[in-house]
Amino acid sequence: MQLKTVLNNFLLIISFSIIFSYQFDGTGYSNIYAINKLSNKSLIKLPFRLLSYDLTISDLTSENNISIHANWGIEHKINNFNSKNSLSSMMYDLISIQNVDYSSGFRELYFTVENSISEIRIGRQLHTWGAVDANSPLDFLNPTDYYYLFTDSDETKIGKMSFLFDLYFKESYKLQLLVMPNHTSNNIPLNDPDFPITLPASVQNYQFLDSYKKPEIGAYIQKSFNNMDWTFSYFSGFDRNYNLYGANVFLDDFDINSVTDTVFSFRQTDMIALSNVSFIENLTLRADIAYFKTSSGNQSIENRLYSGKDPISEFLDFETLAATSYFNISAEYYQYCFQLEYGLPLDINFTTQIFGYEKEKVNGNIIDIELTNFEIYLDGKDFFYPGLGSPLATLAERALVFNLDKTFNDELMELQFVSLIDLKNEGKLFQLKYSYDIIDDLNISILYYKGIGNKEKYPDNPDTETINESLLYPFNGMEDFSHIRAQLKYFF
Secondary structure (H helix, E strand, O other): OOHHHHHHHHHHHHHHHHHOOOEEEEEEEEEEEEEEEOOOOOEOOOOEEEEEEEEEEEEOOOOOEEEEEEEEEEEEEEOOOOOOOOHHHHHHHHHHOOOEEEEEEEEEEEEEEEOOOEEEEEEEEOOOOOOOOOOOOOOOOOOEEHHHOOOOHHHOEOOEEEEEEEEEEOOOEEEEEEEEOOOOOOEOOOOOOOOOOOOOOOOOHHHEOOOOOOOEEEEEEEEEOOOEEEEEEEEEEEOOOOEEEEEEEEEEOOOOOEEEEEEEEOOEEEEEEEEEEEEEOOEEEEEEEEEEEEEOOOOOOOOOOOOOOOOHHHOOOEEEEEEEEEOOOEEEEEEEEEEEEEEEHHHEEEEEEEEEEEEEEEEOOEEEEEEOOEEEEEEHHHHOOOOOOOHHHHOOOEEEEEEEEEEEOOOOEEEEEEEEEEOOOOOEEEEEEEEEEEEOOEEEEEEEEEEEOOOOOOOOOOOOOOHHHHHHOHHHHHHHOOEEEEEEEEEO
16 A cells, blocks of 8 residues: 555544544554564564554543544555665665555444443454453454564454443443454465464465354353452354365366365354453462364355366366365364463562363364375364464463563663463473663663474474474474564654
8 A cells, every 4th residue: 555545544534533522532653663583684574563543532421421432553564675685774665665565444443332331332343352461262352463473462453343232230240242243364474484384275265165254242241259350251153263174176178187176164163261360469360261162064065166276277167076075074172371470579570371272072074085196185183273262372282471571760661571382392482572761652672582493393304294293383483583673662
């Protein structure tokens, strides 16, 4: 998108707020950073939010508090840039708008009506479920933008059209009902050499079944006590990550050439969960436990016609179905995350988490297609992975997280250390961050990020028996992603 269009959208937001005679509050930030690999000092070209602006317009004169909330931003992405050039070259490209892509849009835009006992919100929203601060298996209502997986947790979510109703009753109870009319999947970068996590397949829109196009619903009830909260949650909808469903093989009019039509889907998944927050003097305990039941269904794919764009299909029509097969996967799995927070001596804040993911009762067909000079044999159980839950489940089945942070100089300076350890495969991530408020509302930070894989167990050049696991072990990619990040952020 051209920068002129982006700026016009921003001016429209400002003008819209001024037109209203009601009370309005606006806050935001501008942000710029650069990431350099530790291995060769090259720049990593990942997108980031150059500008984010929150606006709330309220009518406080009515019996009910009526408001409109919007979050609008500009995203920046370096494009066609020689990553071995200097940081100064990148800054020049940014200022001169050379080799840079800009996009803008609303992460949130919703209408609210609330009073002392209830609240209704309609529009594009961000939702937060779960008791733990991050890595909650319940916090999947909004799809995840994996490009922002290594930034602040509130940056990762993609706004989603929703209808929300909150009801407060008997002083200590809260009931929430949630309806989302459309399914939205996670944004997972594909074939991006600068992103450390890879997937085995790049999927086109025509390869998806449309069975996921149904409303999603969720609800929870919360009970508050003097020193703890209990929450019971329910959700019924579709996975945020896609899954392999099956395959068709089509022949041309001469029954000579063949093509494979690989089909993907989003499984129908139901979830029930229990959450707790407990306060014991200086100790805070948080826990989320979620149980998922999922099924890919048994929708026939035999009526599909191949519509790929490979070189053969440019000249030939493939309309004869030679073979078809699909998984019909069903499974049960659960995820948990336990968190402990404690204030250490010297005013050091300590937080630790243990995360786990376990599969139960995985069932599925085998895709077995055998033709002349052509064979596919895939076991559905080997291709199952969770489509809902914490993004951490895509990195590790069991993980331990440590977080230490301390502020200095009247909270103008902060030092933070974070570590994540894969308890099953021994991969590790370490992050050390220093930040300083130069002046009011202007912050600079330096972040050191180090990944350690397990290339002994998952080598770069695996044999055929381990190639799938090796290519998919994310900590090896995280090791190559080790970097230093410099960031300048202004709040207004």
